[in-house]
Amino acid sequence: MKNYKLTDFWRGWVIGNFEPSLFQNSDFEVGVLEHKKGEIWSKHYHAIGTEYNILIKGKMIICNQEINEGEIFVLYPMEVADPIFLEDCTVVCIKTPSIPGDKYEVV
Secondary structure, three states, X not given: OOOOOHHHOHHHEEEOOOOOOOEOOOOOEEEEEEEOOOOOOOOEEOOOOEXXXXXXXXXXXXXXXXXXXXXXXEXXXXXXXXXXXXXXXXXXXXXXXXXXXXXXEOO
C-alpha cells in the first residue's frame, strides 16, 4: 500500500492524462475540488469533454441553477460553466475524455 495526500496533486486532480496522477489515462479524469465561498471562477467550457459533477459539500449556482449538497450536475461539450460558490464547496468531478487543454475561458 502507498499513501498520498490530496495536496500532492494539482488542484485535487488525481486521475487523468496528466502528471502527477495516481492512474494516468486518456479515457477519463477525476478531481476532488475545493472552492471557497465567493471564490471567483472564470466562465469556461470544454469543446470535447463531458463533466459529471457531484457536490459533496456546500451550495452553489451554475448555469442559473442552484445546486445543493448531494446533488449531481452534468456539463456537456460547449456548455458554459459559470459557477458562483454560495458556501465552501467540495466537488468530485469526473471528466471524459481526459484531454489536457480542453478548457476555454469565456470573456
